[in-house]
Every structure is written in C-alpha cells, then in structure tokens.
Amino acid sequence: MTLSDVQIIDLPKILDRRGNLSIIEEFKNIPFKIERTYWIYDVPGGEARGGHAYKENQEFIVALSGSFDVILDDGNEKKTFSLNRSYYGLYVPKGLWREMNNFSTNSLALVLASTPYDEMDYIRDYELFKKEQL
DSSP, X not given: OOGGGOEEEEOOEEOOTTOOEEOOXXXXXXXXXXXXXXXXXXXXXXXXXXXXXXXXXXEEEEEEESOXXXXXXXXXXXXXXXXXXXXXXXXXXXXXXXXXXXOOTTOEEEEEESSOOOGGGEEOOHHHHHHHTO
C-alpha cells in the first residue's frame, strides 16, 4: 500500500442542541468489518505509540477527545495527519508504518481494527519493513 490509499473519512454528524452524535458503521463509513476495538489514553507528555506496521490489519483512528498526530510511512514517503475532531477519522490500510505522537492532555484515541490481535501480523523492525516494501 502507499500513502495515496490513506483517507480522512468524514463521519455522519447529527446535530442536536442537547449534544451532537456521530456514527461509525462497518462497510458503510469504513471499508472493513470491525473485528477489534481499542483505545489509547493517558499517554505521558513526549511519549509515542505505535512504531510498527501490519501485514493484514487495517485501522480507522478517531480522536474522540483532544488531539494527536498519526505519522504514516510507506517506505518511500512519510505524511503526518493531525486528528483533533470526533466527527472524522483516518483510514489506515495494511502495509504502512504507523506512529502516533504529540498527544494533548486528556486525549483519547479510538482505534477500530479489521483483524483480531495477532502478534504475527506485526512488523516491529523498521529496516525489515523497508526491505519488504521493495
């Protein structure tokens, strides 16, 4: 995959004076079946998350609260996506190196994944990742 496959996806936003509501539905708002959901929170200042790629897993990342950056790398090019609203998210296809940093205080990252957790799906060595992209 390349960075051209990455998408910021606007989510439906239902406005109401009592508070707004947004929706994520598999195969409707995101292009995969949701097999796993996790969230990242209480990240200490200056810390980063991620630092790996997936062979098969796809993700959809939403900043439910606060803000953070997602840095994606296809082995040739890097691009930073700043997430700071709960009504859009970042679609990350398989095969891209992913890092998350610059977390604001009280930020909350929701991650929807296309596969159950499988340690064998991870590429945790950046040099190996780059070799596999050739």
